[in-house]
Amino acid sequence: TQLLEQSPQFLSIQEGENLTVYCNSSSVFSSLQWYRQEPGEGPVLLVTVVTGGEVKKLKRLTFQFGDARKDSSLHITAAQPGDTGLYLCAESRDNYGQNFVFGPGTRLSVLP
Amino acid sequence: DADVTQTPRNRITKTGKRIMLECSQTKGHDRMYWYRQDPGLGLRLIYYSFDVKDINKGEISDGYSVSRQAQAKFSLSLESAIPNQTALYFCATRHSSGANVLTFGAGSRLTVL
Numbered sequence: 001t002q003l004l005e006q007s008p009q010f011l012s013i014q015e016g017e018n019l020t021v022y023c024n025s026s027s028v029f030s031s032l033q034w035y036r037q038e039p040g041e042g043p044v045l046l047v048t049v050v051t052g053g054e055v056k057k058l059k060r061l062t063f064q065f066g067d068a069r070k071d072s073s074l075h076i077t078a079a080q081p082g083d084t085g086l087y088l089c090a091e092s093r094d095n096y097g098q099n100f101v102f103g104p105g106t107r108l109s110v111l112p
Numbered sequence: 113d114a115d116v117t118q119t120p121r122n123r124i125t126k127t128g129k130r131i132m133l134e135c136s137q138t139k140g141h142d143r144m145y146w147y148r149q150d151p152g153l154g155l156r157l158i159y160y161s162f163d164v165k166d167i168n169k170g171e172i173s174d175g176y177s178v179s180r181q182a183q184a185k186f187s188l189s190l191e192s193a194i195p196n197q198t199a200l201y202f203c204a205t206r207h208s209s210g211a212n213v214l215t216f217g218a219g220s221r222l223t224v225l
Contacts, residue, residue, distance in 0.1 A: 004154070009152065031212070033212075033213075040218065040219075041218050041219070042116070042202050042204070042216025042217050042218050042219055043155070043202075043214075043216050044216070045213050045214070048212065048213070088154065088155070090155075090214075092212050099145070099157060099160060099170070100155075100157075100214060101157075102147075102154040102155040102156075103154050104152050104153055104154040105154055
């Protein structure tokens with residue numbers, strides 16, 4: 001069974017700092033998604049990456065997909081308290097009819 | 113109103129009780145899912161349904177059952193709740209021919225004493 005690993009598990013930083021979180025797999029991803037979950041809410045999609053080496057930017061967030069499509073990173077520049085939440089990576093799989101498998105998440109806390 | 117609505121948002125119950133968590137959606141999506149979230153384990157799939165007549169087990173279906181009453185409604189039942197079913201439960205939807213994106217409800221927090 002392919003597992004998704006995320007690191008770090010927890011991250012607490014000061015407002016204005018930069019950070020990077022990671023998602024890794026033992027196998028090749030078909031496609032990878034990043035979701036953010038805020039307290040008391042369900043996860044919300046941030047981005048989907050499909051092509052090895054792909055880089056996507058969403059304001060202060062930069063997403064990279066590894067060349068071999070076995071890893072991905074999310075970099076946040078000048079973090080703000082509003083970035084606080086649980087960041088989940090997820091892969092869409094075909095063994096359950098294109099259902100999704102989620103990593104355990106990185107819990108980010110940005111202190112003012 | 114939210115696109116995906118879950119009720120109740122919070123529930124405390126006792127071991128052995130029957131519990132039903134309900135999910136309704138206004139997005140017109142055909143596919144609906146129930147996930148369970150535990151700290152450090154991410155979201156794990158319990159059951160999923162591709163349409164009203166199609167119900168499938170996910171990776172952790174033991175102890176749970178579901179009913180797809182209509183395209184917009186998908187309920188999750190715990191016939192005899194046990195403490196290790198204490199968790200945050202999420203309903204999600206997507207359209208089979210649309211973008212490959214899940215839309216989640218706000219979650220139902222269940223505590224089994």
